[in-house]
Amino acid sequence: MTKIIGLTGGIGSGKTTVANHFRSLGIPVYIADEEARKIMQSSEVLDSIKEAFGDTVFENETLDRGRLAEVVFGNSDKLIVLNAIVHPAVKKHFKEWVLEHAGFPLVVYEAAILFESGNYKDFDWIITVTAPKESRIQRVMERDGVTREQVLKRINAQWSDEQRFPKSDFIIENIDSEIVKSKTEEILKILKIKQNES
Ligand code: ATP
Numbered sequence: 001m002t003k004i005i006g007l008t009g010g011i012g013s014g015k016t017t018v019a020n021h022f023r024s025l026g027i028p029v030y031i032a033d034e035e036a037r038k039i040m041q042s043s044e045v046l047d048s049i050k051e052a053f054g055d056t057v058f059e060n061e062t063l064d065r066g067r068l069a070e071v072v073f074g075n076s077d078k079l080i081v082l083n084a085i086v087h088p089a090v091k092k093h094f095k096e097w098v099l100e101h102a103g104f105p106l107v108v109y110e111a112a113i114l115f116e117s118g119n120y121k122d123f124d125w126i127i128t129v130t131a132p133k134e135s136r137i138q139r140v141m142e143r144d145g146v147t148r149e150q151v152l153k154r155i156n157a158q159w160s161d162e163q164r165f166p167k168s169d170f171i172i173e174n175i176d177s178e179i180v181k182s183k184t185e186e187i188l189k190i191l192k193i194k195q196n197e198s
Contacts, residue, residue: 009129
């Protein structure tokens with residue numbers, strides 16, 4: 001049976017970078033945020049969003065993700081409502097994706113909020129990517145063209161590494177790109193052995 005590796009870490013830690021290493025090593029990768037973005041365009045999800053949040057988060061029948069983010073950010077009740085619409089849809093889509101990849105012994109599911117969503121219980125192993133806070137801030141500012149304050153807000157809204165580490169099977173420290181690559185290969189070797197043993 002296909003084993004699922006959960007890959008997580010705070011904003012700007014380098015999850016997608018590690019996910020791409022796994023991909024280059026032949027492991028199918030599901031990037032939850034990317035898939036969620038696509039799923040949010042499905043008519044089923046759009047209808048539920050309209051029902052819950054009204055027309056104000058739409059611009060000419062198109063979902064205005066920025067406005068929706070403004071509505072839910074800092075309002076935990078509204079965030080719960082949005083998550084209750086989007087998370088089950090992503091979960092269902094991921095289940096189908098795993099079945100489509102049944103021929104692969106290992107697959108990776110990458111998500112920023114693996115622990116926060118409670119999803120972490122669904123995985124066979126969890127890898128957390130970490131990097132010094134200052135590097136994360138600089139990398140995200142550069143990548144997204146956002147301010148330091150905006151990055152800090154997002155960091156503070158997520159779990160800390162101290163919360164993530166005890167629930168992780170492996171930790172990848174992302175400072176030097178080459179070391180990250182070899183660490184990814186090393187973990188993959190271990191997991192292939194574990195998969196063969198199971
Ligand atoms: P997010 O949670 O925002 O999706 P992420 O954890 O997936 O972030 P990445 O997108 O992989 O993080 O990395 C953040 C940025 O930092 C990217 O622009 C990436 O190219 C860059 N980056 C990643 N690792 C390193 C590194 N070791 N040295 C320099 N830059 C890096």
